[in-house]
Amino acid sequence: MEYNTSENNFEQCMKCTVCTVYCPMLAVNPDFPGPKQAGPDGERYRLKDPSFYDEALKYCLNCKRCEISCPSNVKIGDIIQKARLDYSAIKPGLREFALSHTDLIGTAASVIGPVVNDVLKLGAVQYAMDTMMGVDRRRTFPEYSRERFTLWFRRNARAAQEKYSRFVTYFHGCYANYNYPKLAQDFVKILNALGYGVHLMEKEKCCGVALISNGFRKDAIRGAKKNLKSIREAVAKSEPVLATSSTCTFTIRDEYPHLLGLDNSDIRGSVMMATRFIFNLIDSGKAVLVFRNDYRHRIAYHTPCHLEKLGWSIYSTSLLKMIPGVDFVMLDSQCCGIAGTFGFKKENYQYSQKIGEGLFRQISEAEPDMVATDCETCKWQIEMSTGFKVENPISILADALDVEATIEANAALGTEAADK
Amino acid sequence: MNFDTIIIGGGLSGLTAGIELQKRGQKTLMISSGQSALHFFSGSFEFLNTEEDYPEALKKLPAGHPYSLMGAEKVLETASKVQDFFAGAGVVLNGEEGRNHFRITPIGVLKQAWLTLEDYARLPSDKSLPWKKVTIANIEGFLDFHPDFIAAGLEELGAECHCRSISLPELDRLRNNPSEMRSANIARALTGSVIGNLAKRLSDVSAGSDVILLPAVLGLDDPRPAQSLKVRTDRPIEYIATLPPSVPGIRTQMMLKNFYTRLGGTYLLGDSVTGGDFEGRKLKGIRTVNHSDKLFCADNFILASGSFFSRGLLSTPSGIFEPVFDLQVNCPQERRDWTKENFFDRQPYMGCGVATDGQFRALRKGESIENLRVCGSLLSGSDAINEGCGAGVATITALHIAENITEGK
Numbered sequence: 001m002e003y004n005t006s007e008n009n010f011e012q013c014m015k016c017t018v019c020t021v022y023c024p025m026l027a028v029n030p031d032f033p034g035p036k037q038a039g040p041d042g043e044r045y046r047l048k049d050p051s052f053y054d055e056a057l058k059y060c061l062n063c064k065r066c067e068i069s070c071p072s073n074v075k076i077g078d079i080i081q082k083a084r085l086d087y088s089a090i091k092p093g094l095r096e097f098a099l100s101h102t103d104l105i106g107t108a109a110s111v112i113g114p115v116v117n118d119v120l121k122l123g124a125v126q127y128a129m130d131t132m133m134g135v136d137r138r139r140t141f142p143e144y145s146r147e148r149f150t151l152w153f154r155r156n157a158r159a160a161q162e163k164y165s166r167f168v169t170y171f172h173g174c175y176a177n178y179n180y181p182k183l184a185q186d187f188v189k190i191l192n193a194l195g196y197g198v199h200l201m202e203k204e205k206c207c208g209v210a211l212i213s214n215g216f217r218k219d220a221i222r223g224a225k226k227n228l229k230s231i232r233e234a235v236a237k238s239e240p241v242l243a244t245s246s247t248c249t250f251t252i253r254d255e256y257p258h259l260l261g262l263d264n265s266d267i268r269g270s271v272m273m274a275t276r277f278i279f280n281l282i283d284s285g286k287a288v289l290v291f292r293n294d295y296r297h298r299i300a301y302h303t304p305c306h307l308e309k310l311g312w313s314i315y316s317t318s319l320l321k322m323i324p325g326v327d328f329v330m331l332d333s334q335c336c337g338i339a340g341t342f343g344f345k346k347e348n349y350q351y352s353q354k355i356g357e358g359l360f361r362q363i364s365e366a367e368p369d370m371v372a373t374d375c376e377t378c379k380w381q382i383e384m385s386t387g388f389k390v391e392n393p394i395s396i397l398a399d400a401l402d403v404e405a406t407i408e409a410n411a412a413l414g415t416e417a418a419d420k
Numbered sequence: 421m422n423f424d425t426i427i428i429g430g431g432l433s434g435l436t437a438g439i440e441l442q443k444r445g446q447k448t449l450m451i452s453s454g455q456s457a458l459h460f461f462s463g464s465f466e467f468l469n470t471e472e473d474y475p476e477a478l479k480k481l482p483a484g485h486p487y488s489l490m491g492a493e494k495v496l497e498t499a500s501k502v503q504d505f506f507a508g509a510g511v512v513l514n515g516e517e518g519r520n521h522f523r524i525t526p527i528g529v530l531k532q533a534w535l536t537l538e539d540y541a542r543l544p545s546d547k548s549l550p551w552k553k554v555t556i557a558n559i560e561g562f563l564d565f566h567p568d569f570i571a572a573g574l575e576e577l578g579a580e581c582h583c584r585s586i587s588l589p590e591l592d593r594l595r596n597n598p599s600e601m602r603s604a605n606i607a608r609a610l611t612g613s614v615i616g617n618l619a620k621r622l623s624d625v626s627a628g629s630d631v632i633l634l635p636a637v638l639g640l641d642d643p644r645p646a647q648s649l650k651v652r653t654d655r656p657i658e659y660i661a662t663l664p665p666s667v668p669g670i671r672t673q674m675m676l677k678n679f680y681t682r683l684g685g686t687y688l689l690g691d692s693v694t695g696g697d698f699e700g701r702k703l704k705g706i707r708t709v710n711h712s713d714k715l716f717c718a719d720n721f722i723l724a725s726g727s728f729f730s731r732g733l734l735s736t737p738s739g740i741f742e743p744v745f746d747l748q749v750n751c752p753q754e755r756r757d758w759t760k761e762n763f764f765d766r767q768p769y770m771g772c773g774v775a776t777d778g779q780f781r782a783l784r785k786g787e788s789i790e791n792l793r794v795c796g797s798l799l800s801g802s803d804a805i806n807e808g809c810g811a812g813v814a815t816i817t818a819l820h821i822a823e824n825i826t827e828g829k
């Protein structure tokens with residue numbers, strides 16, 4: 001069946017305007033031309049003469065909600081992001097550099113973790129970042145962890161992995177590495193319980209999403225090439241490459257080829273969300289999860305934009321629903337407004353919060369014990385804006401897991417399979 | 421992943437089927453590539469263009485028409501349930517039992533309709549109007565609504581029309597961006613306290629009028645703003661369809677989708693079904709773009725992927741085909757017979773669609789597939805535009821199929 005993925009598929013646009021209805025930015029900011037005008041309509045002009053490029057395209061969140069609603073499969077978000085990279089005359093500054101070079105900054109920060117956390121909380125520093133760099137002072141910053149995940153893994157977990165006979169490779173991403181190693185540790189805990197050893201990539205770089213949206217194309221390509229090399233090595237050993245961040249997954253699978261022009265067709269199918277891998281194991285009867293019976297929580301699930309685009313929220317939600325003590329609430333899928341580094345910028349703060357209003361209202365009405373979502377920036381935004389605690393589904397699964405019973409059950413499954 | 425029924429296409433027909441199946445206790449999955457024809461909705465469901473009562477009109481339809489396949493009695497029985505069915509999802513539709521009323525089109529012509537959304541103008545006849553003096557008010561800068569056309573149409577029926585343009589300061593920012601001065605964006609601005617201001621402005625400009633006609637640009641996600649304006653204005657207000665996108669159509673789509681998910685249905689938007697695995701005369705499972713390595717299995721499948729507009733049907737120089745399962749399509753053999761030269765004539769390609777047996781089971785390579793049924797505008801034998809039966813066929817065939825599936829027919 002024909003599925004249109006050609007680079008210039010703007011000619012598929014039938015001008016129906018459906019996309020403009022679902023663009024969260026257009027709904028709050030009339031200065032943004034909207035997906036149809038910024039995307040397929042504008043592209044015609046830009047191809048003729050780049051001076052038609054409109055700097056207001058910087059408001060695009062790259063949430064891809066326009067693409068999801070388009071009846072003609074026009075890659076509207078890709079067209080807009082590509083135009084930004086190709087034509088924008090705005091040169092990224094210090095702020096863009098600091099916000100987007102997450103692994104550079106993360107490495108530096110985790111060495112002096114607690115100090116950075118305290119410094120970032122100081123009113124004076126937030127004021128200075130606000131006035132001098134344009135990073136909104138109302139934002140709370142994610143804390144940096146003292147011991148980053150990779151270090152923890154090397155010291156405490158790496159050796160133990162070798163007792164397994166099947167492996168997965170984990171793309172932890174910057175957030176799990178520098179800010180929240182517990183998520184990565186939870187991932188290792190679950191995969192081990194399911195009978196899989198965890199390998200890290202030979203060399204992992206930031207997926208590059210923030211570099212792309214802040215205009216650092218060259219840096220993004222450099223990192224992406226390194227990642228693709230390591231991913232290929234993992235896939236050559238028949239190991240799937242799993243991630244716990246929907247944005248990292250989406251960037252590697254779809255933005256590498258569409259925006260950076262890097263062919264990933266040989267490995268794309270092997271890069272996926274951990275929840276998808278785990279669900280498929282269980283669904284096909286190859287593994288089981290046994291849960292504690294004293295785990296009881298009301299959990300509201302928020303679909304991050306990039307997971308919505310991947311179409312994979314169903315894996316995370318199906319897993320959460322398997323936990324017997326979970327009272328599950330599905331929130332209507334809406335953008336939270338943060339869009340990665342976008343909402344950190346002073347001039348965007350108001351739009352960011354306005355876009356998120358609908359979601360925040362839904363959450364307070366649902367009155368959950370916690371919110372579940374697969375994206376770290378959604379987590380920051382929701383925690384800051386609603387006060388509700390947010391966890392990755394992997395962490396929730398890990399907390400609800402009866403580890404001993406799961407290990408036993410999967411070992412038994414393994415013997416059964418061997419007997420057959 | 422196993423379901424009782426998987427529905428391909430989440431427009432009016434797919435959602436109707438899905439809601440009914442969930443109500444009947446099934447576990448269903450709905451997959452939809454993009455948004456549906458409801459975004460272009462006039463505000464009225466059409467059953468059939470006819471001056472006669474429905475039972476008479478149904479007798480005259482050709483044998484291959486979906487209504488004829490169901491049989492007149494079953495069609496009427498099912499049709500009588502549609503109003504309550506939608507009220508259950510919060511979508512209030514009005515109409516008369518068994519016959520048409522009239523709606524006002526965006527170009528001021530009166531057209532037949534079966535059920536009309538609560539906020540729209542609904543007229544008993546196309547020969548005269550219930551109003552003598554009419555104010556037609558537009559929002560300043562909104563280009564998808566043309567009061568002059570409507571006035572010309574209504575004046576022919578003897579009404580005295582006054583066209584007014586309302587400018588609200590709350591919309592000034594929108595007007596800076598002329599390409600986005602569109603119905604959905606206006607609807608977002610027309611909520612809360614702005615309704616009060618609009619009500620006042622409307623009352624001021626409509627002295628002596630029997631009715632105010634307004635473009636249907638209120639209430640994107642719920643009908644309350646449209647209702648509230650009616651209550652707060654001194655004179656009766658009726659809404660008229662705009663050029664797309666249709667605010668009440670979008671609202672209907674959202675309300676149906678939310679109702680479906682509240683009933684426990686799983687709705688995947690932005691994914692396309694690419695094909696399926698058949699075992700003899702049964703469809704075992706389907707595959708999609710986003711879940712390429714996965715087979716979604718179910719006991720039953722419903723294909724509600726729409727007509728050409730939604731890419732449920734595709735046409736190429738060599739033929740018209742159904743792209744998901746390559747089902748049998750009824751269409752004229754010769755390409756030159758697809759169209760008639762006069763644009764306004766009945767166009768043969770509009771009647772093209774998937775061939776089915778009497779139970780709406782899809783035909784493939786000469787055989788019917790036992791557990792794959794087709795509903796809505798993808799069905800062959802009806803021409804939604806010419807016959808005026810779009811939403812009728814979409815909802816009635818969907819309810820019928822849902823009933824048959826759960827009753828094991």
Ligand SMILES: Cc1cc2nc3c(=O)[nH]c(=O)nc-3n(C[C@H](O)[C@H](O)[C@H](O)COP(=O)(O)OP(=O)(O)OC[C@H]3O[C@@H](n4cnc5c(N)ncnc54)[C@H](O)[C@@H]3O)c2cc1C
Pocket residue numbers: 071428429430431432433434451452453454455456457458460461462463464465466467691692693694724725726727729730731732744795796797798804808809810811812814
């Ligand atoms: C522009 C327009 C305006 C209309 N206005 C009216 C009106 O005012 N009143 C009236 O009575 N009738 C109207 N009709 C007739 C209309 O066809 C029906 O009323 C009805 O909305 C059709 O519903 P449907 O569910 O069959 O198809 P659609 O609404 O077309 O929905 C089909 C859905 O299937 C999805 N889809 C297609 N292929 C795939 C795939 N491979 N995988 C997954 N999903 C897929 C599409 O994205 C789409 O969402 C109109 C039709 C059109 C085209």
Ligand code: SF4
Pocket residue numbers: 012013014015016017018019020035036040069070071072073074076
């Ligand atoms: S939804 Fe798609 S086809 Fe419609 S205007 Fe937008 S890009 Fe064009």
Ligand code: SF4
Pocket residue numbers: 022023024025026034035038059060061062063064065066067076077080
């Ligand atoms: S990607 Fe998101 S913000 Fe950008 S145009 Fe599309 S819907 Fe709007």
